[in-house]
Amino acid sequence: MEERMPPTQLLVASLIIPRSPSHPSPRFVHRSIIISINFLRFSAERKPFIKDYHALFNELANWQLFYTLLASLMVKVDMRLDKSDSVWDITMVSIQLTTPAIFSLMAAMKAKQVVHKAMTMRSGISGKGGNGRIDDDDEDDEFFQQENIIHSKAMGGGGGVELLEIRKGMGTEEGKNK
Amino acid sequence: MMNFFGAIVNLDFLGLMPLGCVMNKNFHHQLLMQTLLPLVTGILMITLYFTFKRAGNVQRANSTFGWFLFMTFLVLPNVSTKIFTTLACREFDQGYGKFLKADYSIDCTSTEHLLSSIYAVICIFIYPIGIPAMYYVLLKKKKSKIDPGQTRMSKELGSAKAGLAKALEVREDNEEEDPALLSLSFLYSNYTPKNWYFEIVETSRKLMLTGGLLVLGPGTASQIVMR
Numbered sequence: 001m002e003e004r005m006p007p008t009q010l011l012v013a014s015l016i017i018p019r020s021p022s023h024p025s026p027r028f029v030h031r032s033i034i035i036s037i038n039f040l041r042f043s044a045e046r047k048p049f050i051k052d053y054h055a056l057f058n059e060l061a062n063w064q065l066f067y068t069l070l071a072s073l074m075v076k077v078d079m080r081l082d083k084s085d086s087v088w089d090i091t092m093v094s095i096q097l098t099t100p101a102i103f104s105l106m107a108a109m110k111a112k113q114v115v116h117k118a119m120t121m122r123s124g125i126s127g128k129g130g131n132g133r134i135d136d137d138d139e140d141d142e143f144f145q146q147e148n149i150i151h152s153k154a155m156g157g158g159g160g161v162e163l164l165e166i167r168k169g170m171g172t173e174e175g176k177n178k
Numbered sequence: 179m180m181n182f183f184g185a186i187v188n189l190d191f192l193g194l195m196p197l198g199c200v201m202n203k204n205f206h207h208q209l210l211m212q213t214l215l216p217l218v219t220g221i222l223m224i225t226l227y228f229t230f231k232r233a234g235n236v237q238r239a240n241s242t243f244g245w246f247l248f249m250t251f252l253v254l255p256n257v258s259t260k261i262f263t264t265l266a267c268r269e270f271d272q273g274y275g276k277f278l279k280a281d282y283s284i285d286c287t288s289t290e291h292l293l294s295s296i297y298a299v300i301c302i303f304i305y306p307i308g309i310p311a312m313y314y315v316l317l318k319k320k321k322s323k324i325d326p327g328q329t330r331m332s333k334e335l336g337s338a339k340a341g342l343a344k345a346l347e348v349r350e351d352n353e354e355e356d357p358a359l360l361s362l363s364f365l366y367s368n369y370t371p372k373n374w375y376f377e378i379v380e381t382s383r384k385l386m387l388t389g390g391l392l393v394l395g396p397g398t399a400s401q402i403v404m405r
Contacts, residue, residue: 032387039383048373050346065387 036066057103205264205281206294212260213301216253220246240361247364250309254381255388258306264298310381313365317374320359323352325371345371 040062049055223246230239267286269276278284284291317324326348332341349371353359369376 035383035386039379042379046373046376048369048376048379050342050368050370054368 033066033069036062036069040066205278205284206290209260209264209294209298212257213297213305216249216257217304219249223249236357240357243361244364247313247362250312251364251381254305254309255384257301258385259388261298261301261305264294306385310378310385313378313381314375316362317365317378320356320362321374323356323359324349324362324366324374326352328370328372342370 040059043055043058043062047055049058223242227239227242227246230236230242263280264278266279267276268279276286278286278291326345328341328345330341331344332338335341335344353363365377366374
């Protein structure tokens, strides 16, 4: 669950919004667009995030900011849009909220899956005449054993590719059987 | 409605308070409130941090310091925008006068505004410059523990991923040995060891997109306030 949640910094940064996006000054927006693009390029080059998921979230947040600014610039070009300013404001703020909304939904779906899995396990144990409690000691042991293998490989210089394969396989049945 | 929503997502909680009912809420008062409140809270948290540290309660001290960093992270964009806005005036034609863009009731040539401008310049050194500088000093002090040599390890192991895994493992060991390092984890935990400074880069980006442009382009940002 924690694996799939973007860090607080990224969540907050993705919520940066222009208060009145339909009233930009073009020069201001131009500069903002240039800054956004430069930072996107810098992030892509440095690859600063440990988890790919966080990198993806950051990139999406940056792109949504870019497109909002671009849309602001386009709106500014057409001065006849006086009456629909508020509509554009709402539209662009909605665009800004898209990424956090999608990621929150994904986190909620993941949580639902975890709960469903736990419920299935519980009913399975109850059905077999157990006491209804989930005993996850065995699963923990298995997890720690796999972690030990990974650590020993890493410390012993067992090779990055092999290490990666073990990590990738951890979530699958095939990986568990290794 | 949009202002209310904007205040929520921009963490501008002061903007939500009906302070106008109890005090004259002009721009200068808002500036004072928005800059002094985090400052006082920060001083209280640092005092608490040292109190816990002296009492030997390292875990609570670190937790308090972590919350202090989180607070600085939250208030920085909003407060910086407010500070920069104080310096943005607009001069009207035919000698009509020079007024503050954010509040046209404020005459930029008045003594009150001059004092506010001096205060805003001092605040620039505390907030948009001081906070990232503080992040840098804190991280630089512990750099060798945050980045135990990811590039070197990658070369030794012959793989960037294995180098990263090993560097992260060493960093975790360092966190166990030095609990003070954990209190800074908010600033580096999401980034690879060799990019230990990246939170400062991100903070700079936010500052540039929020307040910085107001100063860089006076006269161009009269209708938009990037939060």
